Amino acid sequence: MKTTPEHNERIANMKFFSVFPHYVTKIEKKGRTKxxxxxxxxxxxxxxxxxxxxxxxxxxxxxxxxxxADLNPNAHLIKGVICGYRIEEIDNELTKKARYLDKVIDELAKGRKLEKIMREPK
Incomplete structure (x- = not known):
């Protein structure tokens, strides 16, 4: 699924402070910590x-x-589908970074180990 210019603009203009409490709720509901x-x-x-x-x-x-942000050099290793979009196929850099954030928070909520989420080379 391709992102549209309108979708990319909406992501760019979203306020981080308004989304952050939802991240906290999502992970705490699943037994993870702030x-x-x-x-x-x-x-x-x-x-x-x-x-x-x-x-x-x-x-x-x-x-x-x-x-x-100083994006982690291993962020490109974050792959998969989040919010209906395959991260690897997103061509807008800002939208891709926002989906990276969504994906790691989703993985945390699903119980994935921190070492796996942070994709450190072995």
Whole structure:
């Protein structure tokens, strides 16, 4: 499924602070912790808990969030389908990064081990 320009624009303009509580609810409902959530987000973006809280306070958009992020060099290893889109086929870089984030949070909620989620080379 290809993303549309409208879809990409909607992702870019979404506010991170409004989505973050949904991430917390999703993982806690499945028995995972907020600390684990911060761990996978830091692995993907380079943002520690303090920096994430600053971005939440600042009410940044996903566009700003990912412009400031230092994406992990292994992020390209995140593959699969999330929200109906095959990550490998997304051609808009910002939308792809947002789906990387969705995917690692989904994996955390599904009980996947942190070592597997963070895709460190062996």
């Amino acid at each position: 600390e684990e959530l911060f761990t996978v987000i830091e692995w993907l973006t380079g943002f520690n808990e303090e920096k994430l809280n600053e971005l939440i306070e600042e009410k940044v958009t996903f566009k700003t969030f990912f412009e400031r």
